[in-house]
Amino acid sequence: MQDGTPENSTVKDANDLEYVGKAWQVTYKDVKHAEQRASQAISETIALIHADDTREITLVISGEAGQGLQTIAHILARMFMNGGLHVLAVSEFMSRIRGGSNSVTLRAAHRSVRALNEHIDLCVLLDKKALQRLRGRCAADTILIGDPAIFVDEMGMFPLPLKELSANIGGAIYNNSLVCGYITRLIGWELSHLEIALTRIFTDCDLLAKNCAAARVGWEYGVDSSGRCSIPPCEVKPGRILLDGSQAVALGAVAGGCTFISSYPMSPSTEVLTHLAKLAHAHGIIVEQAEDEISAINMGLGSWYAGGRAMVSTSGGGFDLMAEGLSLCGAIESPMVIHLAQRPGPGTGLPTRTEQADLEIARYSGHGEFPRAILAPGSPEEAFTCTAHAFTMADLSQSPVIILTDQYLLDTLYDLDPFELPDTAPGSRIIATTEDYRRYAPGPDGISPRGIPGLGAGRVCVDSDEHDDEGCITEDFDVRISMVDKRLSKLRLLREDLALPPRLYGPAYFKRLIVGWGSTAAVVAEALEQLQPVATSFLHCIQIYPVSKAITDHLHRAKQIIVIENNATGQFARLLKAETGCTVSREWHKYNGLAFSVDEVVELLRQEVEL
Amino acid sequence: MSENSYLRTGCDVAWCPGCGNFGILKIVNETLQEMELDPRQTVVVSGIGQAAKTPQYLNLHFFNGLHGRALPAATAIKATNRNLTVIAESGDGDMYGEGGNHFIHCIRRNPDLTNIVHNNMVYGLTKGQASPTSPHGLVTPLQVDGVILEPFNPIAVAIALDASFAARAYVGHADQTRAILKAAIRHRGYALVDILQPCVTFNKLNTYRWFEEHTTPLAADHDHTDKIQAFARACENDPLRLGIFYQNEKPVFEDQLAAYRGDSRPLFERRVDLNKLAETVRVMG
Numbered sequence: 001m002q003d004g005t006p007e008n009s010t011v012k013d014a015n016d017l018e019y020v021g022k023a024w025q026v027t028y029k030d031v032k033h034a035e036q037r038a039s040q041a042i043s044e045t046i047a048l049i050h051a052d053d054t055r056e057i058t059l060v061i062s063g064e065a066g067q068g069l070q071t072i073a074h075i076l077a078r079m080f081m082n083g084g085l086h087v088l089a090v091s092e093f094m095s096r097i098r099g100g101s102n103s104v105t106l107r108a109a110h111r112s113v114r115a116l117n118e119h120i121d122l123c124v125l126l127d128k129k130a131l132q133r134l135r136g137r138c139a140a141d142t143i144l145i146g147d148p149a150i151f152v153d154e155m156g157m158f159p160l161p162l163k164e165l166s167a168n169i170g171g172a173i174y175n176n177s178l179v180c181g182y183i184t185r186l187i188g189w190e191l192s193h194l195e196i197a198l199t200r201i202f203t204d205c206d207l208l209a210k211n212c213a214a215a216r217v218g219w220e221y222g223v224d225s226s227g228r229c230s231i232p233p234c235e236v237k238p239g240r241i242l243l244d245g246s247q248a249v250a251l252g253a254v255a256g257g258c259t260f261i262s263s264y265p266m267s268p269s270t271e272v273l274t275h276l277a278k279l280a281h282a283h284g285i286i287v288e289q290a291e292d293e294i295s296a297i298n299m300g301l302g303s304w305y306a307g308g309r310a311m312v313s314t315s316g317g318g319f320d321l322m323a324e325g326l327s328l329c330g331a332i333e334s335p336m337v338i339h340l341a342q343r344p345g346p347g348t349g350l351p352t353r354t355e356q357a358d359l360e361i362a363r364y365s366g367h368g369e370f371p372r373a374i375l376a377p378g379s380p381e382e383a384f385t386c387t388a389h390a391f392t393m394a395d396l397s398q399s400p401v402i403i404l405t406d407q408y409l410l411d412t413l414y415d416l417d418p419f420e421l422p423d424t425a426p427g428s429r430i431i432a433t434t435e436d437y438r439r440y441a442p443g444p445d446g447i448s449p450r451g452i453p454g455l456g457a458g459r460v461c462v463d464s465d466e467h468d469d470e471g472c473i474t475e476d477f478d479v480r481i482s483m484v485d486k487r488l489s490k491l492r493l494l495r496e497d498l499a500l501p502p503r504l505y506g507p508a509y510f511k512r513l514i515v516g517w518g519s520t521a522a523v524v525a526e527a528l529e530q531l532q533p534v535a536t537s538f539l540h541c542i543q544i545y546p547v548s549k550a551i552t553d554h555l556h557r558a559k560q561i562i563v564i565e566n567n568a569t570g571q572f573a574r575l576l577k578a579e580t581g582c583t584v585s586r587e588w589h590k591y592n593g594l595a596f597s598v599d600e601v602v603e604l605l606r607q608e609v610e611l
Numbered sequence: 612m613s614e615n616s617y618l619r620t621g622c623d624v625a626w627c628p629g630c631g632n633f634g635i636l637k638i639v640n641e642t643l644q645e646m647e648l649d650p651r652q653t654v655v656v657s658g659i660g661q662a663a664k665t666p667q668y669l670n671l672h673f674f675n676g677l678h679g680r681a682l683p684a685a686t687a688i689k690a691t692n693r694n695l696t697v698i699a700e701s702g703d704g705d706m707y708g709e710g711g712n713h714f715i716h717c718i719r720r721n722p723d724l725t726n727i728v729h730n731n732m733v734y735g736l737t738k739g740q741a742s743p744t745s746p747h748g749l750v751t752p753l754q755v756d757g758v759i760l761e762p763f764n765p766i767a768v769a770i771a772l773d774a775s776f777a778a779r780a781y782v783g784h785a786d787q788t789r790a791i792l793k794a795a796i797r798h799r800g801y802a803l804v805d806i807l808q809p810c811v812t813f814n815k816l817n818t819y820r821w822f823e824e825h826t827t828p829l830a831a832d833h834d835h836t837d838k839i840q841a842f843a844r845a846c847e848n849d850p851l852r853l854g855i856f857y858q859n860e861k862p863v864f865e866d867q868l869a870a871y872r873g874d875s876r877p878l879f880e881r882r883v884d885l886n887k888l889a890e891t892v893r894v895m896g
Contacts, residue, residue: 241896
């Protein structure tokens with residue numbers, strides 16, 4: 001930060017109008033720079049996918065809830081990253097605290113990996129039910145590992161007698177480190193790689209020592225299978241970090257200048273709230289667990305009104321409860337950032353699974369007519385950039401901006417370069433009011449300059465009833481029309497000046513255009529890369545509403561449009577048809593609660609090419 | 612009207628002639644005048660209903676939000692800028708019915724704000740249906756055989772939740788109501804002032820006369836620091852007691868937030884420290 005001193009980063013007095021004005025301009029420019037950098041980062045990622053080295057390994061660990069799969073995933077992902085590999089860790093789990101059968105898939109490779117594939121190289125089974133669930137993903141060359149005490153009659157399985165081995169080192173709580181040790185041996189790595197990762201996970205010296213001892217037991221037990229599923233470590237890229245999508249959203253919020261978050265816990269949105277709670281002290285953020293989602297969004301609106309930069313994080317059911325608040329946001333022309341983390345519905349649905357079926361509530365919820373924007377990041381980098389940008393968009397357009405993620409993106413661990421931060425800290429476009437201030441009097445650009453109580457000599461009045469330019473209730477029909485027009489005119493800003501552009505993967509001259517949004521990005525990009533069908537490109541829409549001209553232009557240039565989305569009815573396809581008049585010739589849907597895999601998209605694409 | 616009036620001039624007031632709201636508006640204005648509150652540092656937050664229109668008639672900042680949702684917005688406004696004096700003002704249906712959950716949790720949170728509730732025991736704006744505080748048996752256009760629900764007792768609920776300030780006033784007793792309001796605004800923490808008022812159009816039972824006959828001040832020796840005694844008085848419903856039932860000094864919500872440890876500035880004066888954020892990214896990853 002260039003102006004990091006408290007003196008410079010503060011609005012010093014009520015009359016310092018110019019400073020406040022400057023702050024937002026720098027912010028806006030800066031966000032544009034950040035987008036360019038993010039765009040460049042994505043291109044680099046794609047370039048990496050093109051790299052020759054195809055060595056990779058897919059490892060699945062399955063077990064019951066409470067057995068610590070997340071811990072194993074974190075330890076191994078960190079070990080892979082520290083060993084110079086790129087890594088992706090995808091979790092699928094049941095909505096329960098103990099029992100059931102969950103799994104985590106780790107894909108590690110010498111080139112960037114950002115998508116899930118089906119085939120398993122190494123499969124560690126910590127519970128009996130897992131084999132049945134995973135059999136479809138296993139082939140003849142898959143190495144299955146299980147405790148003979150659980151899999152008594154199973155043939156062709158590498159025995160890992162966990163119960164027996166852990167009995168001497170303190171019991172089942174050390175199973176995870178033991179399993180990690182065994183896997184480390186199977187991939188042909190020295191134990192030191194694992195020990196470094198364990199040091200990061202276990203900060204307590206005693207616990208660390210015990211877990212390192214357990215890891216050694218596992219590693220030594222694997223002596224006869226050493227390197228059976230080998231992937232060599234490679235040159236370590238310094239400074240790489242390991243984050244999941246929730247962390248990327250939370251960090252993006254901080255970068256966007258978030259100072260207030262109020263939310264009600266609901267999977268899979270909760271982690272964003274949790275991460276911001278951890279950052280509350282360091283970054284001076286007010287974090288409040290509201291009594292319900294209705295309270296959460298009304299708190300958020302109260303905070304923006306008083307000069308905060310607020311966000312709420314929720315999932316479908318909670319967002320439904322926020323609908324009236326969203327409409328209030330439109331009525332009082334408040335900025336608002338809403339993180340909507342999708343999971344399958346309707347009702348409680350599949351609380352811990354993934355889906356892209358809340359686009360239409362994001363687009364249409366809230367009574368009455370008012371502008372909004374919806375951003376759907378497809379990678380952790382985009383999750384960071386979109387969230388930061390959402391604050392600028394909301395602030396400048398005085399409208400709600402919804403960041404639409406899903407369980408798959410949020411709970412997946414990625415290795416990445418540290419995010420590029422803006423050069424200047426963003427601030428709100430607020431003015432110090434004068435005595436004659438009228439909150440809803442249009443400014444030169446049609447947008448009413450936003451004042452806050454306590455800054456300036458004017459009165460700041462906002463009302464959910466239709467109001468005049470002073471904010472007072474009116475039923476004057478002419479005023480009504482001018483207020484509706486003024487509110488709706490802000491959509492242009494969201495569609496044009498502040499819009500995030502889509503990304504095109506593949507040739508600029510295409511006949512067939514696959515269109516997706518949100519978390520399907522990496523899967524489709526990799527499938528396209530594998531199959532390389534002629535004249536076929538993939539358009540990944542990051543800002544899905546309002547639909548920008550860039551998207552419309554691409555759609556109009558395509559001979560054939562295929563829309564892929566993780567839902568049953570094709571919500572984005574419907575939106576595109578309505579907004580652009582395009583014809584969608586095919587829709588690829590998936591709605592079993594899991595994300596698309598690369599193999600599935602390759603197969604869909606192959607069928608399409610062969611037609 | 613005196614020179615330093617907080618009343619907005621020239622507005623078309625939407626209340627029925629004789630409405631108790633006029634009395635409350637007058638009392639609020641006189642209280643603010645006596646306290647000489649800085650009008651540019653005072654925000655009135657309201658929901659929807661006839662009482663919720665009060666801020667329209669005051670020359671103060673206002674946030675006139677959704678039905679039942681004044682308290683979450685008011686809490687956040689105070690937390691976002693602690694220099695502001697925040698008053699959340701609405702009716703009994705708004706605060707105790709639609710906003711009941713927020714009422715409960717706002718008391719638990721204890722933000723430093725004053726919660727004025729116009730309690731006329733009936734719904735006005737929607738034309739005469741029962742409110743949460745309507746007495747048992749009240750016949751309305753909707754409760755045609757009379758109300759069968761027990762009336763909500765806001766003072767008893769507040770005391771049970773250990774509210775830091777709980778009082779009941781009657782609009783007909785202007786002097787006492789002003790004194791209570793003043794104490795409530797001065798009090799640091801959540802302060803409930805439930806003000807009884809008649810609805811001259813829809814509530815033919817709880818009239819000015821009825822309130823005169825069925826209310827009585829708390830005894831002179833009432834100890835408002837004694838929670839059990841306060842609760843006992845709150846449970847008495849005929850006559851209804853008037854005065855400050857309970858006052859309990861305790862830490863306020865916003866002062867305990869991490870954001871204010873070592874930094875007292877309101878949120879609008881802050882910017883993210885990007886060096887610190889770069890370090891956060893590194894540590895988290």
